[in-house]
Amino acid sequence: MTEMPDNTYPKGRRIVAISVGGVLSIAVGYATAGLIGGVVPSNAAWRPPERGVRIFVETNGIHVGLLMPKLAAGVDWRGWAPARDLADPRYARLDHVAIGWGEHAFFLETPTWSSVKPSTIVAAAIGSDRTLMHVEHVAAPAPGDAAVHAIVLRPAEYRRLAAYVQASFAPQRSAYRGYAGYDAFYTARGHYSAIRTCNAWTGDALRYAGVRIGRWTPFPVTVMRWFD
Template identity: 30%
Template sequence: MKIIKKALKWFLYFLLIPISYLLVSLLLASITINRKSATSGEEKSIYLSTNGVHLDVVIPKENLDPLLLKELKYTDTDQYVSFGWGDENFYVNTPTWGDLTFSNALRALFLKSSTLLHVTRYSAVGTEWVEVKVSAPELQKLNTYIHQTFTRTTNGSNILLKNEGYSSLDDFYKSKGSYSCFSTCNSWVNVGFKESGIKSCLWTPFDFGLLNKHK
């Protein structure tokens, strides 16, 4: 009987961890970090895109900083470029949710790991994208934030993973940082918005935290 009670006690303690994480996440996601400057200069559109879990930021090609754009693969028909950040092993070995394994999820959330930037090109605006109006200075800061996330060679070139994209319209590049349950793909986008002065969450590991600020 004592063993059962002890096991139940430890089970409840263990259960408190994800519950506490969820509650703190929802609380901090509900706290809005407003724009750092007046919004009267809003004149550009960017977008938020999600697959239901993973959030990307999408920028019209014409609004990408030339330094950022010249290091990416693109064609004349590509009009929008999305950027997502995440765990390298998860990105490469989990192209669909059907490929998800417990070990991959565990490694991504709790073990220090290398990361990638996932860059995808589009010819038109997605029907489910959420439009976000930004000023020219905010857009430039966001461009800088993305540009600084890439890992580069000694000669300053992006490090492209050859033949690792999911299709002919996307690529993976080596990036800085380590993924964890506290630093997720969605919090990467949120930090970019926060540092650029765009409305954001205090912190959010989930896609809906930032999406709800702009719907």
């Protein structure tokens, strides 16, 4: 009697190949959609004024945040990140704050990029209701820093931007010590996912202020390209 060939391994290999192909297709589709969303403008008629409040967008290559003066156009950030929340309260004397929004575990468990775990990335991409605001006390950036781009806003635009950022903090916020002496984390509002990333939040804040920015900005380049 002729034995039937054992196709178990080839079949398993085909399933793996199909699964990998599906994941790659999703990744390529996501990247393509993000890049397209990042070049389609909202607030297309907006142009910066000659004078106003100078803020900055800054990136570390993965995350984009907002860098703002502590006192400008009637907005005071000092009470939102007081000296007592810092490991070194002396940094509270600096005149700017850098603020970003992100997923709780990703922020707290990755003090350096070498600490990033695939499981943390996947969990954040799937979605999380646990989010944080990261606040750093910093000086105004030096001219010529390629990772920092300046934006000049009208006072009313800046107040709208500040209102959006402040509304992202949880009403009863808890503070967590940061990575160094000059920063802290605070509980936030909002659902983090692959659709609404930390960079998409930054784009949303600028869009709410009335600034010309892409309609969807999930990646650093989709924010930074508007302010070269």
